[in-house]
Amino acid sequence: MALLAGRTVLLRAGVRLGAEAATRGGNGARRFASHRVLVEPDAAAGIATIKLKNPPVNSLSLEFLTELIICLEKLENDKTFRGIILTSDCPGIFSAGLDLREMCGKNPAHYAEYWRAVQEIWLKLYLSNMVLVAAINGASPAGGCLMALTCDYRVLADNPRYRIGLNETLLGIIAPFWFKDNLVNTIGHRAADRALQLGLLFPPTEALQVGMVDQVVPEDQIHSTALSVMSQWLAIPDHARQLTKSMMRKATADHLIKQREADIQNFVSFISKDSIQKSLQVYLEKLKQKKH
Numbered sequence: 125m126a127l128l129a130g131r132t133v134l135l136r137a138g139v140r141l142g143a144e145a146a147t148r149g150g151n152g153a154r155r156f157a158s159h160r161v162l163v164e165p166d167a168a169a170g171i172a173t174i175k176l177k178n179p180p181v182n183s184l185s186l187e188f189l190t191e192l193i194i195c196l197e198k199l200e201n202d203k204t205f206r207g208i209i210l211t212s213d214c215p216g217i218f219s220a221g222l223d224l225r226e227m228c229g230k231n232p233a234h235y236a237e238y239w240r241a242v243q244e245i246w247l248k249l250y251l252s253n254m255v256l257v258a259a260i261n262g263a264s265p266a267g268g269c270l271m272a273l274t275c276d277y278r279v280l281a282d283n284p285r286y287r288i289g290l291n292e293t294l295l296g297i298i299a300p301f302w303f304k305d306n307l308v309n310t311i312g313h314r315a316a317d318r319a320l321q322l323g324l325l326f327p328p329t330e331a332l333q334v335g336m337v338d339q340v341v342p343e344d345q346i347h348s349t350a351l352s353v354m355s356q357w358l359a360i361p362d363h364a365r366q367l368t369k370s371m372m373r374k375a376t377a378d379h380l381i382k383q384r385e386a387d388i389q390n391f392v393s394f395i396s397k398d399s400i401q402k403s404l405q406v407y408l409e410k411l412k413q414k415k416h
């Protein structure tokens with residue numbers, strides 16, 4: 125995949141991205157943004173804040189994932205940056221998780237392409253050499269929770285509506301083994317067993333208790349807290365922290381890397397089942413009707 129600044133690029137995945145915009149931020153650093161991924165760089169501090177902007181709920185569509193993957197590749201290859209703060213530009217929502225419309229009524233080739241992108245974003249985030257701090261400023265179910273779980277530290281805004289968890293079973297679907305591995309590594313086996321089977325979405329106090337997040341802070345302090353956590357982590361020499369991170373995470377990532385194709389095939393055959401399609405459609409319909 126190649127990114128040509130200021131031009132429209134056609135990606136291997138067949139997704140056409142719009143021109144990349146570049147402006148100067150307040151500190152003179154170059155601010156760049158794709159349609160849905162805003163990047164606010166602080167070059168002096170070596171930190172980039174990524175703001176997810178795919179309204180209304182930051183659902184992870186194929187195009188959105190592709191933009192995010194490109195953005196992460198760019199930052200990873202830019203020696204200016206040592207840390208990323210991952211947050212949302214959509215009020216009250218961190219991310220609604222995978223875009224259900226990508227998993228409903230499409231063909232097997234589409235499901236395979238979509239799932240490869242989901243795997244890719246997880247691997248990119250989970251194995252990033254940079255320090256990743258999630259500033260979770262909204263609801264964070266399923267794939268939204270997974271993105272937060274890839275980070276090195278999670279700060280959640282204190283609002284009872286901002287629930288976080290892997291709720292796949294509530295949709296009649298199953299969290300893949302690598303979602304499970306990431307959760308087990310974060311909250312331990314017993315808590316993950318219960319959370320996954322029941323599809324628990326934890327409000328802030330419970331999320332903190334179970335270890336799903338590291339800190340809960342008033343909403344107006346979320347960014348300043350993320351910045352202060354970041355400066356603690358960046359005080360550690362990069363090579364020592366990176367090798368330690370790799371030591372802690374490699375086996376979990378390799379578990380997926382070694383069976384990526386089988387995992388894609390498994391997803392495609394599971395999601396293509398009539399019964400699963402029906403469950404997802406009913407769930408989407410319920411979401412839509414909630415307002416009326």
Ligand SMILES: CC/C=C\CC/C=C/CC(=O)SCCNC(=O)CCNC(=O)[C@H](O)C(C)(C)COP(=O)(O)OP(=O)(O)OC[C@H]1O[C@@H](n2cnc3c(N)ncnc32)[C@H](O)[C@@H]1OP(=O)(O)O
Pocket residue numbers: 180181183217219220221222223224225263265266267268291292295297298299300390391394395408411412413414415
């Ligand atoms: C073998 C492995 C097999 C399978 C593994 C597959 C793994 C999947 C992991 C996932 O991530 S599945 C996605 C799970 N996500 C959810 O369950 C979240 C569903 N959404 C919500 O609970 C709520 O929308 C919210 C709490 C995030 C936000 O609530 P609110 O602010 O009240 O917004 P609305 O509910 O009114 O939603 C606005 C709009 O957005 C649509 N929408 C919401 N979530 C999704 C989504 N994940 N994908 C696509 N679209 C979504 C919703 O239908 C509304 O659409 P309208 O057209 O009615 O405006």
